[in-house]
Structures are given as C-alpha cells and as structure tokens.
Amino acid sequence: MKTLALITTALLISVSSFAKISDPSVELIDTDYKNILKFKVKRDLVGATIKLVYSNGDVVTKEELVKKKMIIDFCDSRDGEYTVVIQKGDYMKEIEVKKDMNQGVQYGK
Numbered sequence: 001m002k003t004l005a006l007i008t009t010a011l012l013i014s015v016s017s018f019a020k021i022s023d024p025s026v027e028l029i030d031t032d033y034k035n036i037l038k039f040k041v042k043r044d045l046v047g048a049t050i051k052l053v054y055s056n057g058d059v060v061t062k063e064e065l066v067k068k069k070m071i072i073d074f075c076d077s078r079d080g081e082y083t084v085v086i087q088k089g090d091y092m093k094e095i096e097v098k099k100d101m102n103q104g105v106q107y108g109k
Helices: 002-019
Strands: 026-029 036-041 049-054 059-064 069-073 080-088 091-100 104-107
Touching (some): 026 091, 036 091, 049 069
Antiparallel strands (some): 036 069
16 A cells, blocks of 8 residues: 555655656757847747737737747837747746847847
C-alpha cells in the first residue's frame, strides 16, 4: 500500500511539473528589413496573448500567438516607443522597442 501511495505521489508531481510553462523563452531574430520585429518562442507559449502598447498606454494591437514565430510590421506605425507584451498564464515578458523613421525598429539585444 505504501508503494502504491509513493508511486501515485510521484506521478502527480511529475504531471503537475509538465502542466507549467517550462522555462519559456523569447528569441528576437535579426532581419534585413528595418521596420520588422521578428521573434520565436518555445512551443509552451503558443496560444499566448501578444499586445503592442504605445508609450502613452494605448493598445495598438492584441493578437493570439498561433505559431512559434511571429512578425510585427511597424511600417504604418508612428514613430515612438512601444512595448511588446507576451503573456500566458503567470508568465509575462515585455520587450521595449523604439521605432524611428530613419533607423527603423530598434530593440535591446
């Protein structure tokens, strides 16, 4: 009976650890286009909410991440500072982005 309880406990612990987002990461990908922000996430973050927020707090766009890679095109966006917020469950990552007409999209590498 003790063995069964130990096995059940171990099984519950391992299943609950798989339910969490395991060390999610966001990788920014360099591109030749100056008005493009491209990034890749781990599979655990597929389904996350992506928000693009202007420096004054206005939400420019809000979408669901349906694949591991995403491109945000700043071509028609006004110059200024933006925050890309990636959120799923308790996980949240913010990427600070600056868009300048001459230099394009700049972000901390």
